[in-house]
Amino acid sequence: EVQVVESGGALVQPGGSLRLSCVVSGVNITTYWMNWVRQAPGKGPEWVANIKQDGSETYYVDSVKGRFTISRDNAKNSLFLQMNSLRAEDTAVYYCASRPGWGQGTLVTVS
Amino acid sequence: QSVLTQPPSVSAAPGQKITISCSGRSSNIEKNYVAWYQQVPGTAPKILINDNDKRPSGIPDRFSASKSGASATLGIAGLQTGDEADYYCGAWDSSLNTYVFGPGTTVTVL
DSSP, rough: OOOEEEOOOOOOOTTOOOEEEEEEEEEOGGOOEEEEEEEEETTEEEEEEOTTTTSSSSEEOOOGGTTTTEEEEEEGTEEEEEEOOOGGGGGGGEEEEETTEEEEOOEEEEO | OOBBBBSSSSEEEEEOOOOEEEOOOTTTTTOOOOEEEEOOTSSSEEEEBBHHHHHOTTTTTTTEEEEEEEEEEEOSSSOGGGOEEEEEEEETTTTTEEEEOOEEEEEEEE
């Protein structure tokens, strides 16, 4: 069974930084593109970023370009999201998402 | 405004079949795989369908999906109260180089 566990969410002031982590078990993530998806309160999901299997390609939604960096450590079956210059509109539950499944999310509040 | 279009809501009685449409463009649905997600209020989204019409293990065969051109459809047969949720379609957009979600469809079992 695939398990996806995110961590690192917190309350942070505008302009601050956070690093989200995601650990996947039950499947080898080297096979998959990995994504971060966020969902603001009362809104639908919004894709944030993704990274190719070997880390050679990354893509971001325009609103986070230059502020967020996605990375992965395949040896540790892990995914990361470094978030800098955080804004109030970044407040959301952040999900680690891939073809095998999604995690339960970690809450980031910028206030 | 979403790149993908879904009806805001669909409702039906238990046991009936419903369909949810998802309309897009040549750069997303027509060109790339479509996925469908179910989100029960207060929980994380769950993948119902991958690759246009493939159910991951554990997803009942009451859930089906298809794609034609720049449109996709999710079907739910034998509707159950536990199917009350928000349903989202999603696809990679090759012009935007982003993954796009539909606005979601709320399913109500009458």
